[in-house]
Structure formats: C-alpha cells, structure tokens
Amino acid sequence: MDTLRLKLRGMSCASCANNIHQAIRLVPGVIDCNVNFGVEEVTINYDQKSTDLKTIQAAIAAAGYSSYLLQEDILSLEDELETASKLAQERQITRKVIVAGVISIIMFVGSIPMMTGLHLPFIPAFLHNSWVQLLLTTPVQFWCGWTFYINGWKALKHHTATMDTLMAVGTSAAFLYSVFVTLFPGFFIAQGLMPYVYYEVSVIVIALILLGRLLEYRARGKTSEAIHKLIGLQPKNARVIRDGMEMDIPITQVRINDVILVRPGEKIPVDGEVISGSSTVDEAMVTGESLPVQKQPGHEVIGATLNKTGSFQFRATRVGKDTFLSQIVKLVQQAQGSKAPIQRLADQVTEWFVPVVIAIAIATFVIWFNFIGNLTLAIMTTVGVLIIACPCALGLATPTSIIVGTGKGAENGILIKDAQSLELAHKIQTIVLDKTGTLTQGNPTVTDFVSVNGTAHENELKLLQLVGSVERNSEHPLAEAVVKYTQSQEVSLTHTDNFAAVPGSGVQAVVSGRLVQIGTQRWMSELKVNTDTLQEYKQAWEDAGKTVILIAVDSNIQGIMGIADALKPSSAAAVKALQKLGLEVVMLTGDNRQTAEAIAQEVGIQRIFAEVRPHQKAAMIQSLQAETTKVSHPQSKIVAMVGDGINDAPALAQANVGIAIGTGTDVAIAASDITLISGDLQGIVTAIQLSRATIRNIRQNLFFAFIYNVIGIPVAAGILFPFLGWFLNPILAGAAMALSSVSVVTNALRLRKFKPKITF
Ligand SMILES: Nc1ncnc2c1ncn2[C@@H]1O[C@H](COP(=O)(O)OP(=O)(O)OP(=O)(O)O)[C@@H](O)[C@H]1O
Numbered sequence: 220m221d222t223l224r225l226k227l228r229g230m231s232c233a234s235c236a237n238n239i240h241q242a243i244r245l246v247p248g249v250i251d252c253n254v255n256f257g258v259e260e261v262t263i264n265y266d267q268k269s270t271d272l273k274t275i276q277a278a279i280a281a282a283g284y285s286s287y288l289l290q291e292d293i294l295s296l297e298d299e300l301e302t303a304s305k306l307a308q309e310r311q312i313t314r315k316v317i318v319a320g321v322i323s324i325i326m327f328v329g330s331i332p333m334m335t336g337l338h339l340p341f342i343p344a345f346l347h348n349s350w351v352q353l354l355l356t357t358p359v360q361f362w363c364g365w366t367f368y369i370n371g372w373k374a375l376k377h378h379t380a381t382m383d384t385l386m387a388v389g390t391s392a393a394f395l396y397s398v399f400v401t402l403f404p405g406f407f408i409a410q411g412l413m414p415y416v417y418y419e420v421s422v423i424v425i426a427l428i429l430l431g432r433l434l435e436y437r438a439r440g441k442t443s444e445a446i447h448k449l450i451g452l453q454p455k456n457a458r459v460i461r462d463g464m465e466m467d468i469p470i471t472q473v474r475i476n477d478v479i480l481v482r483p484g485e486k487i488p489v490d491g492e493v494i495s496g497s498s499t500v501d502e503a504m505v506t507g508e509s510l511p512v513q514k515q516p517g518h519e520v521i522g523a524t525l526n527k528t529g530s531f532q533f534r535a536t537r538v539g540k541d542t543f544l545s546q547i548v549k550l551v552q553q554a555q556g557s558k559a560p561i562q563r564l565a566d567q568v569t570e571w572f573v574p575v576v577i578a579i580a581i582a583t584f585v586i587w588f589n590f591i592g593n594l595t596l597a598i599m600t601t602v603g604v605l606i607i608a609c610p611c612a613l614g615l616a617t618p619t620s621i622i623v624g625t626g627k628g629a630e631n632g633i634l635i636k637d638a639q640s641l642e643l644a645h646k647i648q649t650i651v652l653d654k655t656g657t658l659t660q661g662n663p664t665v666t667d668f669v670s671v672n673g674t675a676h677e678n679e680l681k682l683l684q685l686v687g688s689v690e691r692n693s694e695h696p697l698a699e700a701v702v703k704y705t706q707s708q709e710v711s712l713t714h715t716d717n718f719a720a721v722p723g724s725g726v727q728a729v730v731s732g733r734l735v736q737i738g739t740q741r742w743m744s745e746l747k748v749n750t751d752t753l754q755e756y757k758q759a760w761e762d763a764g765k766t767v768i769l770i771a772v773d774s775n776i777q778g779i780m781g782i783a784d785a786l787k788p789s790s791a792a793a794v795k796a797l798q799k800l801g802l803e804v805v806m807l808t809g810d811n812r813q814t815a816e817a818i819a820q821e822v823g824i825q826r827i828f829a830e831v832r833p834h835q836k837a838a839m840i841q842s843l844q845a846e847t848t849k850v851s852h853p854q855s856k857i858v859a860m861v862g863d864g865i866n867d868a869p870a871l872a873q874a875n876v877g878i879a880i881g882t883g884t885d886v887a888i889a890a891s892d893i894t895l896i897s898g899d900l901q902g903i904v905t906a907i908q909l910s911r912a913t914i915r916n917i918r919q920n921l922f923f924a925f926i927y928n929v930i931g932i933p934v935a936a937g938i939l940f941p942f943l944g945w946f947l948n949p950i951l952a953g954a955a956m957a958l959s960s961v962s963v964v965t966n967a968l969r970l971r972k973f974k975p976k977i978t979f
C-alpha cells in the first residue's frame with residue numbers, strides 16, 4: 220500500500236470535498252481516501268500495482284478539480300507560482316465583491332422611495348425602472364456570479380450538486396422571474412398580482428456570498444499560521460568549513476558530515492553533534508522547553524534552535540527533509556489533514572444535504588404555487604430555501620479547529636499524530652505513567668555499592684570489574700549507569716562469554732570461567748541465591764526510592780548496588796494537575812515495589828503496578844481499560860499511557876492514547892499518538908487542556924453551522940407566514956449564509972489564543 224498527498228484546487232464548499240472523495244473512491248486500486256476541505260488536501264491510500272498518480276489525478280480532473288503533488292522538501296514554503304495564483308484568485312474575488320457591492324448599494328438606494336413610500340428628490344426615479352435594474356443586474360449575475368454556473372455545471376455533469384448549484388439555481392430563479400415581470404407585466408396584473416421585480420435579491424445575495432467567501436478565504440489562511448511559523452524558523456544559510464575554508468552556503472546545500480560553525484546569537488542550521496566548543500542553546504521554539512540547554516562536545520543540537528552564549532562547531536547528522544524540524548512540520552501537516560471522528564456527523568449531513576434541500580425547495584414551490592396560488596411568494600420562498608441551505612459552514616466547522624489546535628500543540632512542544640488523538644485526549648479517564656524516564660529523569664547513577672567481602676578496595680575493584688564487563692553488553696539504562704560507575708573507579712573491563720539478558724530480571728555472562736548474574740531480588744530467589752546478608756542495605760536504599768540490583772557470582776551473593784534516578788522537577792506538579800483535572804493517575808514500572816512506592820509517594824501517586832515485566836505492560840493497560848465506570852452501563856475506560864517511547868511501545872499502542880516522551884532529537888514519533896518533545900510532564904496537562912479547548916471549539920462551530928440551516932430553512936420555506944405573515948427574505952438568507960462561514964472560521968481562530976494553564 221502506498222500513500223499519496225495531493226493539494227487540491229477549485230473546491231468551494233464541503234459538497235465539493237464530498238464529490239472529490241466519491242470520484243477518487245471509484246478509481247480501481249484506491250483503498251481509501253480522506254479529503255480535507257480545511258487545508259484543501261487529500262490523502263490517498265492506494266495499491267501501486269493497480270493504479271498510479273496519473274490515473275488518480277485524471278479522476279480528480281474529470282470531477283472538475285485540479286490537483287498537484289505536494290513538494291518533497293516541505294520546509295520550502297509553497298512555490299512562487301502557487302503563491303501568485305493564490306493572490307490572483309484573491310484579487311479576482313475582491314474585484315467581484317466591489318462590483319457587486321457598489322451595484323447592490325445603488326439598487327438598494329433606488330428602492331428606498333418605493334419601500335418607504337417617501338418622495339426623496341435626490342434619488343433619481345429612473346433607478347427604480349425595471350429596465351435600468353435589468354441593465355445593472357446582468358453583469359453581477361453573469362460576471363460576479365459566473366463561478367456558480369461553472370461549478371454548478373461541473374457538478375451536474377457528475378450527477379451531483381454543490382453549494383454552487385444552489386447558488387446558481389437560487390439567484391437565477393430570482394433573476395429570471397424579474398426578467399419575466401419586466402417583459403410581461405400584464406401577465407401578473409391580469410392575475411391580480413403586483414408586477415414587482417426582485418433584481419436586488421440576486422445582486423445583493425451574490426455580493427454577500429462572495430464577500431463571505433473572501434472573508435472566509437482570508438481567515439482560513441490564518442488557521443495554518445502555526446505551521447508557517449515553524450517553517451519560518453529554519454535559517455537560510457549555514458557557515459560550513461570545507462577544505463579548511465569557512466564559507467556561507469544556502470541551507471539546501473548542506474550535506475551530512477559537513478562541519479558547521481555557529482556563533483553567539485545565530486540559529487543552528489541543521490541537526491548535528493557538537494564537536495568542539497560549548498554554549499547554551501534556546502530550544503524553546505522546537506521542544507517547548509523554556510530553559511536554555513547546555514551544549515558540549517558529544518551533545519546533539521537541533522536545527523532552527525537559537526545559539527545563545529558561546530561559539531561551537533558541529534557535524535551535520537541530518538539535513539533537508541530528515542531534520543527534526545522537517546519531521547515536526549510533516550507530522551503537523553498530516554495531523555491537520557486528518558479527520559476527527561466528530562466530523563463524521565457533519566460529513567453524513569453534507570452528503571445528504573443538497574438533494575434534501577432541493578427536495579424541500581421543490582416542495583416549498585409546489586405548496587405555495589399549486590395550493591395557495593401565489594407565484595411571487597412561491598418563487599421568493601424557494602429562492603430563500605436554496606440560498607440559506609448551503610452546508611458550507613458545516614464543512615469548515617471541524618477542520619478549521621483541528622488545524623488551529625494541532626498547530627497550537629506544535630507551538631507548545633506537543634506533536635499530535637492525528638485529529639482522532641486530539642479528540643480522544645479530552646476523554647482520558649486513567650493515565651498510566653511509566654516510572655523510569657517518564658517520572659524520573661532517566662539518568663540513573665550508581666550511588667551506593669557494597670561488596671560482601673568487606674570494603675577492602677582490592678575486593679571491591681575485582682567485583683566491579685566483573686560487573687562492568689557483564690553490563691557493558693547490555694543496552695538497559697541501568698547497565699549504562701553501572702558501566703559509567705565502573706569507569707569512574709578506573710577498573711579495566713574484560714572479555715565475557717555467553718551474555719544473556721533476562722528482560723525484567725537482569726543480565727548474566729561468564730567472565731574468566733565464572734558465572735556472573737546481576738539483577739532483581741526476585742530473580743535471585745528464582746536462582747536460589749541467598750541474599751540475606753544484604754537485606755539491610757536493600758531495605759534502606761529502596762525506602763529512599765533507589766533501584767537495587769544484586770550481584771551473584773557462581774550462585775553466591777557477592778554484592779549490591781543502589782542506583783538513583785532523580786525525579787524530574789516538574790513531575791509532582793504535573794501529577795497534581797492531572798489529578799485536579801479529574802484523572803486517575805497510575806504508576807507502572809518494572810522496578811521493585813518498595814522503590815516504586817517511595818517514588819510514588821514523592822510525586823503523590825496512590826495506585827502502583829510494580830515489578831511488571833516488559834511483556835506484561837500492554838496487558839496491564841488492557842486490564843485498566845476493562846475497568847468500568849458504572850456497573851449498569853459497562854463502558855470501558857479511556858486509558859492513556861505515557862512512556863519513553865521505545866521499550867514501552869506495545870503498551871503505548873494498546874492504550875487509547877499513547878503519549879511518548881521524546882527528549883531532544885531521540886523521538887520515536889511513530890510509536891505514539893502524542894509526542895511531548897521536551898520531557899516535561901506538564902505537556903500532558905497541556906495536551907489534555909488543548910484537546911478540551913479544541914473539542915469545545917468544534918462543538919461551538921457545529922452549533923454555529925447548524926443553527927443557520929436548522930432555523931433558516933423552515934423560516935425560508937414560509938412556515939411562519941400563516942402565523943406572523945413573514946418569511947425569510949432571500950437577501951437575509953444570503954446574509955445569514957455568508958455570516959455562518961465567517962463566524963465558524965472566526966470562532967476557530969479564537970483557539971489561537973490558547974495558552975497552557977500551569978497549575979500548582
Ligand atoms: N541490565 C541490567 N542490569 C541489572 N539489572 C537489570 C538489568 N535489566 C533489568 N534489570 C533489573 O530488572 C528490573 C526491571 O527492569 P525493567 O527494564 O523491566 O524496568 P525498569 O527499566 O527498571 O523500570 P520502568 O519499567 O519504570 O522503565 C530493574 O529494575 C533491574 O532491577
């Protein structure tokens with residue numbers, strides 16, 4: 220299966236998105252596709268054996284829309300041609316709005332004496348002549364309103380209808396009716412009807428709808444502000460040292476392994492590893508981490524972050540579309556193009572909307588004309604229904620909020636994989652935190668070491684040599700800490716045989732013919748190693764929240780080590796904030812129960828699952844999900860898992876929302892639904908707050924979008940006429956339509972003001 224992302228052109232409302240969706244689905248070999256009206260993009264999953272880009276593009280073209288492949292290098296903004304065509308389009312709409320607007324005003328002013336019955340000498344009477352009005356209306360109808368005809372026709376050819384269809388039919392009806400009255404006034408007089416013309420209906424409605432589109436178009440540009448900011452972070456040039464020469468080159472020419480010089484106050488151009496010099500770097504724009512980070516040789520630097528105090532040289536490790544920034548941008552773009560489950564309802568409504576509306580319009584006409592016999596009212600109510608009914612705001616309601624919400628997340632160092640995860644996050648009931656690397660800094664250090672054979676330096680060193688030699692083979696963070704410790708004691712490590720790691724228990728190997736085993740108390744018991752002599756140390760260290768590992772040589776206990784891993788400074792506050800949000804916070808760890816309890820107490824967690832083997836972690840999540848909230852209404856709980864991404868992957872996948880902690884550049888973005896770029900747990904709180912704010916915003920939008928239609932259609936159809944004597948003037952219907960899209964997008968833009976609330 221292959222995935223393809225195309226930019227789309229020519230959509231005017233959600234019905235268009237629906238049409239494109241249908242057209243692509245019908246291409247043999249397409250597995251599924253997702254058209255996003257908000258970002259004007261489509262994501263297509265297809266089988267590359269049975270179809271290709273050309274066929275799919277042809278299908279889109281046949282449906283009346285254009286498409287082109289998104290650029291490989293996402294960091295370069297849309298190319299100039301694209302920007303120019305966008306500007307030209309905007310200018311064209313603006314011109315039409317002005318023409319339609321000016322003519323609207325003239326016609327409105329011209330009809331004042333007629334409407335009010337006043338004699339106003341400064342308003343020339345000829346303005347109300349129907350032939351003059353016909354002359355004024357024609358350019359608006361057929362120049363300003365031309366796109367409605369074009370798009371309506373395209374849709375008709377595919378046996379569908381869109382907003383443009385409704386607009387074309389609606390305004391044409393008002394226009395043609397007026398032309399008929401202008402030509403044959405006698406026909407109406409003979410029937411006892413006044414020969415009124417309604418040219419201004421068509422003109423003003425076209426002006427309003429175009430104005431609405433223009434405002435919506437502009438506002439929608441602002442929804443992706445966050446991503447433009449991210450892209451704009453990338454510096455243009457890099458100062459590389461090649462063949463001993465310093466030179467400034469464009470960032471696109473930087474290659475892997477180039478040595479790059481960065482001076483104080485400069486942006487770091489690409490990702491890399493410091494080779495000389497030192498400095499502090501402000502990474503806030505990428506990781507969300509507000510404190511500057513110390514950098515020394517061996518440390519990784521992230522492209523687009525800001526160098527503060529010192530100068531240094533680094534070796535480029537990732538360039539172009541592989542940089543961390545590019546990955547973030549790509550991820551955010553994908554998330555913005557994805558569909559939130561909450562949109563399903565809106566989609567279903569849109570799918571049925573246009574045919575249903577046309578049916579209501581016909582019914583309205585038939586009732587007013589055939590049963591009541593009033594042609595004028597019949598025409599006006601039908602036009603009103605056609606104009607108020609457009610579901611365009613409905614198509615914007617969800618995507619615009621999602622675009623702003625995911626962008627806002629990225630600004631705060633929270634990468635959200637798709638709209639679904641963003642939506643689900645506000646429903647989380649239980650949150651499971653991994654201990655090591657999540658609550659703690661993940662920088663374990665050996666703090667205590669005791670050997671059974673007393674403290675004679677000689678004996679200690681001998682044992683350390685065995686321990687270090689074995690642990691050198693292991694990738695576990697604890698092993699790293701042990702090796703570091705042995706190095707600090709200047710023991711030389713030796714060769715080992717038959718190394719084996721027992722996940723969740725420990726490691727073993729043979730060193731100079733002796734079997735060395737290092738691991739948990741439980742494992743020692745399983746191995747029948749008596750550890751009684753060291754219990755006192757074990758108790759004391761575990762109570763202090765340290766991880767204890769025992770060392771056995773040839774099945775005899777030889778030593779014990781205490782390893783401390785400091786809590787992240789933010790952990791306790793974050794746990795408290797999560798509990799305040801009403802979530803149950805649970806700790807999950809492979810470590811010993813006592814150690815776990817000590818840590819849990821420090822951060823304020825009551826529920827602990829300790830000594831959980833790596834392969835059991837996913838099952839633990841499953842059992843938490845199975846816990847039901849109410850007995851009468853069994854509903855599984857929404858559980859989030861927070862882990863360091865790599866070894867917790869199965870648990871992250873099992874959880875409803877998997878949140879990975881990715882510190883610096885080592886992010887396992889793919890494994891999780893949400894990635895906190897900096898290790899700060901406050902990010903979880905922010906993510907949940909953001910999810911809540913976004914969902915609230917979407918609900919408001921859906922309300923705004925629906926309310927106009929729900930109230931507008933029956934009123935336009937004339938339901939109130941028998942009681943109050945009024946129906947919705949088509950002009951008001953046009954105003955309501957324009958207002959609905961604009962109010963939805965404006966409301967979505969309010970989300971830009973989202974700020975994480977830090978609670979203590
Ligand atoms: N390489 C090793 N050397 C010594 N002990 C080890 C090693 N690997 C695992 N252990 C022992 O097994 C225990 C469980 O390890 P595991 O990797 O499952 O969890 P963890 O990393 O300690 O904690 P968490 O689940 O919070 O990440 C460790 O606490 C340690 O006592």
Ligand SMILES: [Cu+]
Binds near residue numbers: 232609610611956
């Ligand atoms: Cu509309």
Ligand SMILES: [Mg+2]
Binds near residue numbers: 655866
């Ligand atoms: Mg671990």
